[in-house]
Amino acid sequence: MGRAPSPFATKIPYEEKDLKVIGSNPTARGDAVDKVTGRARYASDIKLPGQLMGRVLRSPHARANIISIDVSEAEALPGVKAVVCRDDFPDMEVEHAASGELMVNFRDVTRNMMARENVLYDGHPVAAVAAISDAIAKRALKLIKVEYEVLPHVIDVRDAMRPDAPVLHEDQFTKGVDPKPEKPSNIAARMESKLGDIEKGFEEAEIIIEREYNTKPVHQGYIEPQASIANYTEGGIAEVWTGTQGHFVFRAQIAKLLKMDLSKVKVIPTELGGGFGGKNNVYLEPLAVVLSKKSNRPVKMVMDRDEVFRATGPTSGTNVRVKMGCTKEGRITAAQAELNYQSGAYAGSSLPLATITVFTRYDLENVSVVGHDVTTNRPKVAAYRAPGAPMVAFGVETVVDEMARECGMDPIDFRLKNAAKEGTQTHFGPKLGPVGYIQTLERAKAHPHLQEKLGPDQGRGVASGFWFTLGAETSATVNIGEDGTATLIFGTVDVTGGSRSAFGMIVAEELGIPFEKVRTMSGDTSALGFNFMTAGSRGTAAGSMAAVTASRKAIARMCEIAARKWEVEPDQVVWEDGRARPAGANVGDFEPMTVAELAKEAAWFGGSIAGHAEINVAQGGPGFGTHVVDVEVDRRTGGVKILRYTLIQDAGKAVYPEFIEGQFQGGAVQGIGTALNEEYIYNDKGVLENPGFLDYRVPVASDVPFINTEIVEVPNPDHPYGIRGIGEVPIIPPLPAIANAIHDAVGIRLRDHPMSPPKVLKALKDKMVEDLASRGTAAE
């Protein structure tokens, strides 16, 4: 994101061919057995000889200046081996870098991992301790004396934008405004995205609808809390085992923050217990390295759940205004939005992504989007699955629903009439290539779900989502063993647990050997060239491009071996059905050679067989999805029950269909949780009141019905197998789809997230009062 497309980026044209492995559902999923038997090694499972336990002291205040920090008593406690605070880390200049979908600024990153001048949220790290036991480390935290000057704070995004709001950063002048504002404010940046002539668009409109929406921050809900273990050796080398979505990016950040050479930092990604964008940022890693350096011992740090909630990034809370116009025939003529995104303590929310994708589902001529990135006294936001998109879809997809009703059109037909398709000019830049949005709408319309009858207080809602897929730097190695089996070393972290299997299937397809003969494993930062984070749905889409490239290089090497054996030129050998064969009858009558046969003779003919890929993938293929949901509203408690749910999405090509269905279902369930109950609740002191899964209510299994899924396959033209990213789209439509369904059921439009029972009940009562009043007026 934010980088110009490189002319040297890799595209491999789509190849239509019969597939043997891709598209099947292997029973031997690469990660499953170790996960269900408890053998999978997560960061907190790693133990090193002599390791210490590290703990973080966190701010109890939403905003305060730090007057002094006295660690002497903590240092004197027997068993404590090191204490660090701001003085142990170098300050950083302003310098921006991509970290997943979001950008980071190193001046802020160092302040976020360890407060310097001030604390800016409840949970902000102030000091860290390493001790021989966790209990001693915890006791030591209580002995650290921090003198604070407590300052006024601001939590809500709209409050933070007011002229009289407490300003978090005195040096923050709104970027993107000309001339530069005279006074600092919490508005870190203003951005725009425009297409056509918005005024003209509204002049052409016969129906105009304008609405305002507010959403609360929501948490990714990964099960594994952040955990790291660092070992800094006398040679000035740091090894870090950690749960991350991008170990190469973490290596770069650790090296930068601690002023070390990249080559002296090795990051080993451990099995990941969920990420969803929440593991895109360093929190504990640099602290563990410095504690290890200071104590001369390995240091392990594991967050408690309340630390995860208080101090790591959720998604933004937002205030969104959407105004759209259409003709009576249902053609959208204008689409306008104002997005106010809370970024937390430091600038840099998902606003840039949201701004440029607000309306990309529709083929529009006139678009105008203005966005503000706003600092507040909350933890710095992180990415969360389609960062920034669900909140804005809440606005757009419910306004679209209102427009469809005003036009007297079915909401799917309305969308079909305006659907983005090949050639649609996006407001983020490129024209769309072949995409499957229309197919998702048509398949939704034909789905048996739509034939289900609805009872009293039941309603049906529809919404669609779009997400583009990152390409970016990707590396992989395929090694062919002496027995003819293959090992793929990949560098894009398998965040979902499915991409390693998909990679194995792709290597098997390329080499022409059974899936069971391919082992896939994650490589650490010393094993491969740089890989960008697994973010932006790129894991399988981009990772598989590297797997294909590496496989094809290994194949070229195998053809070379056959050519040397047969004493022909390498271009006289072809690879077909897992065998090197003479390219034609004129080459000679040679028996085709299998991978195993070639591997056996590889040494004599020049050395072992491997293929490497170090590529920059151009793009991962934009994705579209359409969701249909039925709800039942309890008019007396405001409870909303999800009765039926159907999700249809374009996957380009489903490598491992069962796993894709799982991804779809997971996204829908996260979206259902977001829609109905999830929110961060801060009290008037700016302290988080629900830092745990008891009162931060992600859905449990009995809260959701079976999620029906259908996969549309419109191939990505720049991928040899047509694969698109699929991870993020499924979380975008649930919030508006459920809002539309609630309206269909009981006639209320909810625009404040979450749509929790008290809000639903209040809206129902307000509507009853309104209805009575209007009936009274009519009677007069």
Add this chain to the structure above:
Amino acid sequence: MNCEATLTEMRYEAPETLDAAIGLIGAETGVAKVFAGGTDVLVQMHLDQIEPDLIVDVKNIAEMREVVEQDGSWRFGAAVTGKELMDNPEFNVAWPGVMDGVRLIGSVQVRGRATVGGNLCNASPAADSVPPMIAADAIASVVGPNGRREVPMAEIITGPRKTSLADGEIVVSFNLPKRPPNSGDAYLRFTPRTEMDIAVVGCGVNLTLDSDGTCTAARVALGAVADRPLLVEDAANALIGTKVDDDALEQLAVAASAACNPIDDKRGTIEYRTEVAGVLAQRATTKALERAKS
């Protein structure tokens, strides 16, 4: 790992008699904590909310682990797990409303450990097994250094995390009276989630009908709408002498809502809790009525 470090500095005892348990607790100069299922105690220890010096595990004490029926009345030990009660078909038939509450505690895994005694002594105003036990007119048998006393269920919890138990006293078992014919009970709660949640409002109803369907006795208890679970006599009086018709249910809802004295917190607002208390009282009554008639 937290646990390991904390537990090494703490004594754990698992006596086999009540006398031994009472003696251990009495002799402890620091903080002693009675431990049954541990589903609250261990969580509170992990959250550093409590730091006990002595844990007295009561699961080896026979009286605390029994479920006994005698002439239609039931006695079950305070350390009997939710799962054990769920696996007792006769008890489920006798007190379905009490079991509505037990079935809502935590999750399958939690109910495998959690006990009604622990649910009571944890003293949450939102404890799910407490309102139906109050509605059932259960009596808690409490043993301490000064002997045994029988305490009505509604008198144990006196506020959030506060009980009327004296120092060194343990809730040992519960007695449920023999039920007249045509009796039924039910418990309903409202939570945003279906499981693993804390009641925003809970309501237990226990009623008895005569042969022509008139309500002759009723008890209505509410949870999570005040600093402690409430026995609401006005709500019961709205039912007694009626056929539990729509008028009676309307009066019941008004009385239930009027009895509420809740707080605004992260789990619900005063306005919401007060209104939903009336709704749940009606729904729980309807369910209890069906059971009384069946």
